[in-house]
Structure formats: structure tokens, C-alpha cells
Amino acid sequence: MRRAQVILALVVALLVLAPFVLPAYHVTLLNYIGLAALVALGLVVMTGVGGIVSFGQQAFVGIAAYTTAALTTMAGWSPWAGLAASLVLVALSALLIGAVTLRLSGHYLSIATIAWGIAIYHLFGNLPLLGQFSGIDNLPPAAVAGFEFNTGRRSYFLIWCVLIATLVAARNLLDSRPGRAIRALRFRGVMAESCGVDTSALKLVVFVYAALLAALSGWLTAHFLRFVSPHAFGVNAGIDYLFMAIVGGASEVWGAVVGSAVMTILKEWLSDLLPVLFGHSGNYETIVFGVLMLVLLQYARGGLMPVISRLLPDAPAGPVAHAPALERRARAAAGTPLLEVSGLTKTFGGLTAVNDIGFSLRAGEILGLIGPNGAGKSTTFNLVSGSLAANGGSVKLAGERIDGKPSRAIARRGLARSFQHVNLVSNMTVLENVAMGAYLRGRRGTLAAMLRTDRAEEARLLAEAARQIERVGLAEHMHDAAGSLPLGRQRIVEIARALAADPVLLLLDEPAAGLRYGEKQELSELLRGLRAEGLSILLVEHDMDFVMNLVDRLVVMDFGEKLAEGLPAEIQANPAVIEAYLGGIE
Numbered sequence: 001m002r003r004a005q006v007i008l009a010l011v012v013a014l015l016v017l018a019p020f021v022l023p024a025y026h027v028t029l030l031n032y033i034g035l036a037a038l039v040a041l042g043l044v045v046m047t048g049v050g051g052i053v054s055f056g057q058q059a060f061v062g063i064a065a066y067t068t069a070a071l072t073t074m075a076g077w078s079p080w081a082g083l084a085a086s087l088v089l090v091a092l093s094a095l096l097i098g099a100v101t102l103r104l105s106g107h108y109l110s111i112a113t114i115a116w117g118i119a120i121y122h123l124f125g126n127l128p129l130l131g132q133f134s135g136i137d138n139l140p141p142a143a144v145a146g147f148e149f150n151t152g153r154r155s156y157f158l159i160w161c162v163l164i165a166t167l168v169a170a171r172n173l174l175d176s177r178p179g180r181a182i183r184a185l186r187f188r189g190v191m192a193e194s195c196g197v198d199t200s201a202l203k204l205v206v207f208v209y210a211a212l213l214a215a216l217s218g219w220l221t222a223h224f225l226r227f228v229s230p231h232a233f234g235v236n237a238g239i240d241y242l243f244m245a246i247v248g249g250a251s252e253v254w255g256a257v258v259g260s261a262v263m264t265i266l267k268e269w270l271s272d273l274l275p276v277l278f279g280h281s282g283n284y285e286t287i288v289f290g291v292l293m294l295v296l297l298q299y300a301r302g303g304l305m306p307v308i309s310r311l312l313p314d315a316p317a318g319p320v321a322h323a324p325a326l327e328r329r330a331r332a333a334a335g336t337p338l339l340e341v342s343g344l345t346k347t348f349g350g351l352t353a354v355n356d357i358g359f360s361l362r363a364g365e366i367l368g369l370i371g372p373n374g375a376g377k378s379t380t381f382n383l384v385s386g387s388l389a390a391n392g393g394s395v396k397l398a399g400e401r402i403d404g405k406p407s408r409a410i411a412r413r414g415l416a417r418s419f420q421h422v423n424l425v426s427n428m429t430v431l432e433n434v435a436m437g438a439y440l441r442g443r444r445g446t447l448a449a450m451l452r453t454d455r456a457e458e459a460r461l462l463a464e465a466a467r468q469i470e471r472v473g474l475a476e477h478m479h480d481a482a483g484s485l486p487l488g489r490q491r492i493v494e495i496a497r498a499l500a501a502d503p504v505l506l507l508l509d510e511p512a513a514g515l516r517y518g519e520k521q522e523l524s525e526l527l528r529g530l531r532a533e534g535l536s537i538l539l540v541e542h543d544m545d546f547v548m549n550l551v552d553r554l555v556v557m558d559f560g561e562k563l564a565e566g567l568p569a570e571i572q573a574n575p576a577v578i579e580a581y582l583g584g585i586e
Ligand code: ADP
Pocket: 348, 351, 353, 371, 372, 373, 374, 375, 376, 377, 378, 379, 380
């Protein structure tokens, strides 16, 4: 801990002293690094963490730079008014573009950002009002109380203060309720939705956030250089920003600074050195960058930051602080119908995976759903929880139709689930993963997270997560990365996550798979305890012994249809079930 503080103090001291001891040329270089790092930071959060790849960030830099340039030189606005206008205009453009392009999946989104970057470049270059390809010059410098940021040194302090503030805010964001949801966006969108996250809306928020960082950079650039021209905002610049984020390490916020420093310095250095080596002038550095990128993607996909992090001391995680308990949901009286499924049908192409399934579950009971592999149990489960849309039939939760609703809306009504194929964010800790489950029990958003005004609520969410982790017996793994646990244990983490939602109905898909005998006994005890507390459970399971001694009633499926329903003893004696399922195992 102490070593970390020493390193931090050292870095701060170096940053403060740098402009006084370095020659002007190097200060300018540091300014360029800071300006690029702002854009790269947006990409770290959006692309590295959130998985949304954009080649078009330079367009937002450009829109902001041109907005402030036009308003300050032609309309006589102050640079600060120009900043406000830039941010508003960029936010609006990002909302518009995001609303259209974020619906596109995979590489279509990236292609759309390229197209949009090209369009903006030509817009700047061709509008006579914006000075066409020669741009706009004579911008006023920004000033605070008569102090003008009109030299490289003075601009340095402005640029780096803004950068450090946004870095701290980004770290705060990623370590919060909305931050956990952002970290789940890339690979675990279905899980995030099942915890109540509106992932489409969240992607739009992240897109606008990254655009606003680009806008800050654009505004700072315009008033630092005192002129704007379209050349700085071409498609090449967009690719450079993405390179920086990847080189630095696209999943850690400081990677933005490392990446932009390495790329900016290397570019300067190579553009001086290479023409001498080759005896011609030319953009040789681009070729070198291309090769470097290939090497990096081959050997260090995580970028440089993970390598640097390994050299830095870890801050050990302390125990989770106590905090007032979160409010709890009212539970339905035992015995009242809680889940009513009827006529549920789902086809995948020509395959009818679930055919006219109907059953009901009463509050306070554990209902088992069993059947041979491929019988349609998981599909039924996904239809009930809203992760899949049914072709027909109805599902009622506490008397209310929930079929056709998105899983996040069903989660809001008190249904929580685990996944057969474990659905954890593997680089988040067990604690953070379980806290995802309590997403709907908090309400603080991105801005509160960045400013850390969410801490009281965050403490309650984490305390709740810690309680559930202790309850399922994983306290010793609280701060371990979820992906480092054995698969059986990861299933238990999924149960803890579901419990953190304070559900009325818990859906578990093969929770005992991969557990040892003793662990299965413990899980059995846990589920009995939950039932005793009034929780209702729908359990999909393969392990017959585990199910028979635990559940109140059973529904048996085979080839997508309901084969039988009844008490465990009845099911065990049912010849059709023995034939289809028990026989099938032998
Ligand atoms: P179970 O959980 O009982 O083992 P599933 O519900 O996973 O069975 O699968 C039922 C059937 O539906 C299987 O034949 C499976 O191959 C098929 N199936 C499941 N999900 C999909 C999907 N997304 N696309 C196509 N077929 C699927």
C-alpha cells in the first residue's frame, strides 16, 4: 500500500515538474499525448471494456473543434461558451448516430463508424463557411480569471488537469453499479439483461460518454493550437486512436495514457529517424506501426498496461464493510399459484424444442424439471425467464402475464436465474459478479458513479453481495476473479448472484453439475433453507438423486413435450419415465 502511494506521489511530482524542466518541444509533445489520451480513454471504456468498436472518434473531436472555432472566431463567443456548445452538439450527434448504428451488430457497427468519419471529414473540407481545406485560424486561447492558456506550458496544465480528472472519473465509473454493467456488455449481455440492465440504453450511454471525451479533446486542441483544419480529423486519426487504446491496454484506464504516449513518441521519433535511414522522405512510420500492431496482437493482445500493472504493487482487498440492509420484496403467501405456464411452444427452424408445455408452481415449493439431454428443459427455462421469445403459449408470474416481456422486465417482477453455461464476467471478482444480481436494488447512474456520490448505495449493494456469498459458502473467494474458480464453484456464484436480487422465484439450470458429492449435499441444504424462508424454486437438474430428495414435485420432459408430472415417488414409479429417462441413462 505504502509503495503504491510513493509511486503515485512520484508520478504526480514528475507531471507537475515536467513543463518547468523540459524544453518547449517536449512540453508540446506531452500536450499531444494528453490530447490523444482523452480520446483513447473513451475507447478504453467503450471498446476495450464495453466491446463497441468505433473507428470514428476523430469525427467527434472534429465536430467539437470546429464548433468552438466557428463560434469564437465568427460569433465572438468566449471559449467556455464554445466548450458548452461543443459538448451539446457532440452529445446530440452521438445520440443520433448511436441510436442508428448501435443496433447493428458486430462489424457492421465498425463499418458504419468508418463511413460516418469519412462523411464528416469531407463536410469540414468542403463547407466554405468552415474555411474548406485550409480550416479556421486565429482562435482565442481559453482563459480563467484573466490567466490565458496561451503558451505550450500553460496549455499543458489545462490539458493534463482535464485528463487526470477524466481518468479518475473513468476509474470510479468502472468500479460502480453502472460500471459492472458496462463490464458485462462485451460478452455477458444476456446475463446483464437478466439482472435488469437495459443493455441497449447502456451502450448508447457509453457511446455518448466516449464521444464527450473526444469532444473535450477537440475543444482543448482547437484552443491550444489556435487553429483547426480538416486534416487532423481524417479516418487515419480514428485508426490511430484505436491503436493507442489497444497498444496501451484497452481494458485499463491508464492504458489510454500509456498507449498515446508510446504511439505519439514513437511516431515523432520514427518520422525523424526513418527518412534518414532510407535516404528518402516519406511516411515510413505508418509501415512500422502496421508491423508493430501485428506483433502486438500476436504476443500481447492485452496491450502494455497489464505488463506494467504486474510490476506495480497490488492493493489488498479488505473485508467488505457493513452497511444497512437493502429493502426486501414482499413474498406471496405459501401455496398461492406463483408461476403458471401453459401451451408454451418454441421452434428453432424445423425443430420444435418445446411443444405445448404447461405446468404451475406454487409459492414456497421447489419444482423440478427433468428429462434427458436435449429434452427442451433449458429452452423452457429461457422462455420463462424471457431470455428467449416463445412462438406461442403464456407465462404468468403472480397472476401477471410476463411472456413477450424482455428478461430485464421479468427480473424487475422478482424472477432471478442462473445459467446452464456459466455466465459470469470472468475478470470481475466474485463480489462484483454477485453485486450484478442486486443491480435493480440500486438506482445510482453513471454521473453519480464518476463523482463518487454513489458510495452509500454502493456500500449497501456490496454488503448484500457479501452476505449472499457467505450464505452459499464462498466467503474465502470473495475477492478472487470469478473466472479463476472451478466450474462447479462458478455455478454457486451464479446462485449467489440470483439471490442478491431478492427474488420471489429462483430459476436454477443444473446447479449441481460439476460439484463433488459433499458440495452437492451442501447445495441441497442451501436450497432447503431457501425454501424454508419462503423462496420458490424451479430447478432443472440431471442428477436424479439430487432431485428426488429435494423437490416437492417434478415435471418430466422428453422431446420437447411433457411426459409426466407428480410427486418424486410417483415419477420414480412411472413406466414411461423409466423408459424415456431413467432407462436412457443406463
Ligand atoms: P435440455 O436443456 O433439456 O438438454 P435444450 O433446451 O438445451 O435441452 O435443447 C432442446 C433442443 O433444442 C435440442 O435439440 C437443442 O439442440 C435445440 N436447441 C436449443 N437451443 C437452440 C438454439 N439456440 N438454436 C437451435 N437449436 C437449439
